Amino acid sequence: MAHHQPPNAPILISFPDSNELVDSLAKFIAKAQKDAIDKKGRFTIALSGGSLPKMLRGLIGNPQIKWAHWQVYYVDERVVPLDHPDSNHRSCKEHLFSKVPIPDENIHAIDPTLLNDLEELSDAYEKTLIHEFAQKDAARFPVFDLILLGMGPDGHTASLFPGHELLAEEDRWVAYVDDSPKPPPKRITFTYPVINHAARVAFVAAGKEKAETLTTILDHPEEGLPSSRVKPAFPGQLYWFVDDAAASKVAFPRTPFQL
Numbered sequence: 001m002a003h004h005q006p007p008n009a010p011i012l013i014s015f016p017d018s019n020e021l022v023d024s025l026a027k028f029i030a031k032a033q034k035d036a037i038d039k040k041g042r043f044t045i046a047l048s049g050g051s052l053p054k055m056l057r058g059l060i061g062n063p064q065i066k067w068a069h070w071q072v073y074y075v076d077e078r079v080v081p082l083d084h085p086d087s088n089h090r091s092c093k094e095h096l097f098s099k100v101p102i103p104d105e106n107i108h109a110i111d112p113t114l115l116n117d118l119e120e121l122s123d124a125y126e127k128t129l130i131h132e133f134a135q136k137d138a139a140r141f142p143v144f145d146l147i148l149l150g151m152g153p154d155g156h157t158a159s160l161f162p163g164h165e166l167l168a169e170e171d172r173w174v175a176y177v178d179d180s181p182k183p184p185p186k187r188i189t190f191t192y193p194v195i196n197h198a199a200r201v202a203f204v205a206a207g208k209e210k211a212e213t214l215t216t217i218l219d220h221p222e223e224g225l226p227s228s229r230v231k232p233a234f235p236g237q238l239y240w241f242v243d244d245a246a247a248s249k250v251a252f253p254r255t256p257f258q259l
């Protein structure tokens, strides 16, 4: 019997190896960028940390990418100095931004003078989002052109961890945690309302260590793990870019990659 998926069900795309994943992800990002720039002259994207930054290497030297039109934000950030080894900004700089001609002012890092006050730090980052989004349309939440996420072994995404009270946050755009089970404990993070208002959201997950969790996320969303709660509102669309090792146990139907 054919699987009948609701109109904006997740689109799962699996690649035989991570190089193919990297190339296709770059094409997908280039397409999202082109659509956004054609429509409004800029491209708003939010990046995660973890293993994601190095999966963006297909963007390096890619003539389709119009870096001057990118506005880059962080889905979540560890509350550490910007040059600290744990910083997501540092990781993105190392793996990507130091290798491409993006203007510094287009990359929106946390305010390093506010590391001692989590409330102020998350408020200040929320204000940078308000500055980007609120003037143009009066929407209650920002609409990113693309949000890129990773999935942790416990099913977390961004800094939204299983069983945490932040899973129920409905108002704030940016919140903080001081008890992250994945070190470091202090982080700020986008909330679900922000993630779920994006035009496109894409998870990137590779490796056999992710197989068990990916099955729970996609085949058993009723378990409510944080990554299963990413459900962009129509017309938003969720994608999973994975490798065959990560998808080895998943029953959820795959879709061939197409732009």
Ligand SMILES: O=C(O)[C@H](O)[C@@H](O)[C@H](O)[C@H](O)COP(=O)(O)O
Residues within 6 Å of the ligand: 048, 049, 050, 051, 052, 076, 077, 078, 088, 149, 150, 151, 152, 153, 156, 157, 158, 159, 182
């Ligand atoms: O700050 C972080 O830790 C990341 O933004 C986080 O949300 C990450 O995406 C997941 O933990 C997956 O991490 P891996 O990709 O390293 O498995």
